[in-house]
């Protein structure tokens with residue numbers, strides 16, 4: 016029986032999320048027993064257009080990105096954005112706030128007219144997606160969980176509870192008690208609360224919980240005199256696309 020063919024494509028981002036697939040070094044031999052990579056520019060020179068499963072890293076930020084992701088969507092049975100830029104738009108969304116003309120001139124100066132750009136978007140804003148792998152970069156465990164789930168036809172186990180749960184399990188002193196705004200109350204867990212565990216507030220690089228608007232975090236924010244609108248401003252670093260889109 017032939018193995019499912021897998022492609023990995025990179026759009027606008029640092030490509031660290033697809034590199035994280037290669038960082039699954041111990042598991043790659045077993046993965047290769049079950050799938051065949053046919054297009055993955057960080058790992059091979061071949062460029063096949065015949066694949067069933069496509070992983071996408073990076074945000075969609077140019078007119079040619081829009082066309083390319085639509086073509087990939089037509090070819091792939093399963094399309095999986097991987098990482099913060101592909102799932103949320105990520106840091107690229109800063110250009111939406113600043114203005115496209117301003118950013119083009121700032122970066123390319125008097126050559127700005129040579130380049131075309133569109134507002135930075137997560138993949139799902141342009142084409143339908145089947146699953147998402149969160150994080151900046153995603154944990155290897157989540158990449159492996161999604162690969163196993165796709166191959167066995169089940170739903171992957173992706174946390175839909177706050178980073179605070181993992182943070183409490185680590186025994187950290189809460190950042191709010193240190194006078195900091197920490198997005199862990201509304202951010203999707205799965206990273207092991209790595210930022211607060213190293214003394215930094217969470218900035219929600221894994222996106223928000225599905226039910227963030229109705230989460231008990233409202234009470235936590237109210238205790239500290241903050242509203243959901245105020246905390247949404249704090250999450251613009253990674254999640255700004257959804258705020259820009261609402262305006």
Ligand code: SF4
Nearest residue numbers: 179182189190197199
């Ligand atoms: S430090 Fe952040 S993640 Fe940890 S408990 Fe406090 S709000 Fe939650």
Ligand code: SF4
Nearest residue numbers: 206210217218219220
């Ligand atoms: S603690 Fe927050 S910002 Fe840090 S990796 Fe986890 S979700 Fe991302």
